[in-house]
Amino acid sequence: MTRARIVGTGLIGTSIGLALRAAGWQVSLQDPSPTAAALARDLGAGTIDDETPDVVVVAAPPDVAARVVAEQLERWPGAAVTDVASVKGAIASGVAALAGPGSVERYVGSHPMAGRERSGAVAGRPDLFEGRAWVVVPTPRSAPEAVDAVRALAAAARGEVVVMTADEHDAAVAAVSHVPQVMATLTAARLRDRDEHAVGLAGQGLRDVTRIAASDPQLWTQILAGNAAGVREVLLDVQEDLAAALDALAALADEASTSGADDGPHGERRGEHANALGGRYAPAPGAPGARAVLARLLDDGNRGRALVPGKHGGAPTAYDVVTVVIPDEPGSLGRLFAEVGDAGINIEDLHLEHAVGHPVALAEVSVLPAASDRLRDHLRSTGWRIH
């Protein structure tokens, strides 16, 4: 049986421990915080002991990861050692500089592309990595047996193994993880000065875009600093698009303020003007091209979104959403789950919305399109209100 040692038992370390235990591996746990280690143990992620490992997983914050990898290489001379930090080039350089002679061959970087906006062992989940890419990042000096050991670890935790160089990894995650975090953060930051009534109007769009804005600032400062050049490169392109959007919006705002200048009290002349141009939405001459710029930016977004893979790295799966009204009281959600289970239908995703000032919530249940009509019929026939 394979024995793993996990050093750093927060969200990711605990989740890896839980996943490996479920796969039948033995797991030892270590963390400088005795409480973090004990909590991971109590949650079932492993045991606290000094058994000799076959593979060590360093799941510590990025700014200490290289040092901890070097310590583990020295402490366990027969083990492959990996880290799971979200940046790879900086850690590999650190390990190369710190690792003792004859040990750097046992180091292979890795990065599971799954996580949560919460930290610590209590947020750990055994199924966190299921069907998600797990990037294995050998260095030019990594021994093939060490690469195999890290591939086996990722597969045992149910990740989908992808092998990349550190440079390829860092450039890719700048676009697919690090800049998305920055954009979510900047979007959420704009809400701070709005009053609670305005923010209370938030629908699913804002929730979709800002979930990861709740992530740990200390961890993300380290991640962004560790991939600064790659993140900056993508943000420069974002800056260009933002500049184009701002110019287009300025032209449209200007058009709106000038075209309304000699309207009658009900805006009659403005309507006449638009009709004369061939339709309600015909562009006024004040902002030539501005709408095309916005449409191009929005279309680029559609094209990018269409490339995002669904579960297991396959083609995007379009789920149907069945929106169910549930009383905002204990037990409602449990009854709904039981009802969906009785219909023999799998819930692919779930969002809960609380309508401001109403004693009900909306449960948005995502199911495969083929099952949605059957689910609606079943729920209606058992007394649920469907939107």
Ligand SMILES: NC(=O)c1ccc[n+]([C@@H]2O[C@H](COP(=O)([O-])OP(=O)(O)OC[C@H]3O[C@@H](n4cnc5c(N)ncnc54)[C@H](O)[C@@H]3O)[C@@H](O)[C@H]2O)c1
């Ligand atoms: N959070 C995510 O979504 C995510 C996803 C993939 C990878 N990662 C990477 O995983 C690593 C851990 O992130 P997390 O979200 O689990 O953070 P976390 O804050 O939940 O856990 C970090 C743990 O590391 C411990 N630690 C601190 N210094 C240490 C040291 N010197 N030696 C050993 N352990 C130490 C802490 O006590 C804590 O228990 C980071 O490198 C991060 O980049 C995070």
Ligand SMILES: O=C(O)C(=O)C[C@]1(C(=O)O)C=C[C@@H](O)C=C1
């Ligand atoms: O889904 C989340 O909450 C994440 O933070 C996951 C996410 C990501 O960007 O996909 C974040 C950082 C990690 O390095 C890997 C995964």
